[in-house]
Amino acid sequence: MSRPFKVADDHEYKTHFICGIFHMFNTLGLGLAFLAIALYGLWTPDLDRTELQKRYGSSTAQMMDVDGLRVHYKETGPQDAPVLLILHGFGSSLQTWDAWSVKLDPKYRVIRLDLPGFGLTGASPSNDYSEDKDVAILTHFADKLGLDKFSVMGHSMGGKMAWSLAASQPDRVQALVLMAPDGFPEVKDIGSKPYEVPSVMGLIQYFLPKYFVKKSIEPAFADTEALNDALVSRYYDMLRAPGVRGAILARSNQTIYSDPVPRLKKIKAPTLLIWGEQDQMIPSSNAQSYAGVLLNSTTILVPKLGHLLQEEQPEIGLTAVMQFLEAQLPAIKR
Numbered sequence: 001m002s003r004p005f006k007v008a009d010d011h012e013y014k015t016h017f018i019c020g021i022f023h024m025f026n027t028l029g030l031g032l033a034f035l036a037i038a039l040y041g042l043w044t045p046d047l048d049r050t051e052l053q054k055r056y057g058s059s060t061a062q063m064m065d066v067d068g069l070r071v072h073y074k075e076t077g078p079q080d081a082p083v084l085l086i087l088h089g090f091g092s093s094l095q096t097w098d099a100w101s102v103k104l105d106p107k108y109r110v111i112r113l114d115l116p117g118f119g120l121t122g123a124s125p126s127n128d129y130s131e132d133k134d135v136a137i138l139t140h141f142a143d144k145l146g147l148d149k150f151s152v153m154g155h156s157m158g159g160k161m162a163w164s165l166a167a168s169q170p171d172r173v174q175a176l177v178l179m180a181p182d183g184f185p186e187v188k189d190i191g192s193k194p195y196e197v198p199s200v201m202g203l204i205q206y207f208l209p210k211y212f213v214k215k216s217i218e219p220a221f222a223d224t225e226a227l228n229d230a231l232v233s234r235y236y237d238m239l240r241a242p243g244v245r246g247a248i249l250a251r252s253n254q255t256i257y258s259d260p261v262p263r264l265k266k267i268k269a270p271t272l273l274i275w276g277e278q279d280q281m282i283p284s285s286n287a288q289s290y291a292g293v294l295l296n297s298t299t300i301l302v303p304k305l306g307h308l309l310q311e312e313q314p315e316i317g318l319t320a321v322m323q324f325l326e327a328q329l330p331a332i333k334r
Helices: 010-027 030-042 049-055 094-104 131-144 157-168 199-205 210-220 229-239 244-254 286-291 314-332
Strands: 062-066 069-076 083-087 109-113 150-155 173-179 271-276 297-302
Touching: 049 229, 062 131, 069 094, 069 131, 083 094, 083 131, 083 157, 094 109, 094 314, 131 157, 150 157, 150 314, 157 173, 173 314, 199 244, 210 229, 229 244, 271 286, 271 314, 286 297, 297 314
Parallel strands: 083 109, 083 150, 150 173, 173 271, 271 297
Antiparallel strands: 062 069, 069 109
8 A cells, every 4th residue: 555645765754744743833724733643653554565574484485376366375285295275364364373473384284374455465366356356366365276185174254164165165175174154144134244334444545543453453352461462463464465455445345244054054064163162253152053953064163262362372273173184184185
């Protein structure tokens, strides 16, 4: 995302800005001048992509063109191991899986990516964040990697994408892990836009206080003490990746709830539904809705944890996921 106006360098920009402040004192009065100073202090430009790669160890990750979108992804683990495709949630990035990847890598070929509109993948050139487009991108991403068979794990929004992919590719997806997945609305909400935002929210493209980001993440934790500054900084920085804030607004306004039942019934893969019992973002009671439709599912509710299982207490949720995947290995081993 470009700056509101072009400057030669930061010093020149500040000089022009200060001159502008004195001009406003004379023409608009003290009130508007102080408002301008406050907004200047809150102005939050995008961060440089290269700088983000240095900060978060993505320099070894790869980029792939998929339908005109440059997808940022990271692949680890043995090439001949069962494939596990991992999808993050709304506002997140592939780094959310760092703690889990260390344990999964020895047994699986782990492929995690920044989903369209997030992280270093960034905004979609087509500005299309519909369910159909998400599934198409993921399908073609798997095609380009030559993945005939694979398992999928997704969290929240990524959980919705995971089960949508499994429904559209039932003969390719061998095991499915859904962590507090989105996408199962009440009947009355089908056809609605659950995340539509008012136009004033467009200001986040220019002003995004770190405190605001922290407060938006806190409800995802049962114990907010687990939300340390390093974690908040990572979310804050990734929200400032080039084009991400605009893409988030576009996705929010394009998301429409549809009836999940016909698609969920197409899924053949054994499925683990895993939720933090104290999830305030997507209630754990939603697990019953999924379990009542899926052909083959197991439900685990993890006590004293919230929405972000993989980051609040990584080892607890991962133990259950590993046990499930290991139980499926005889069926999915290539």
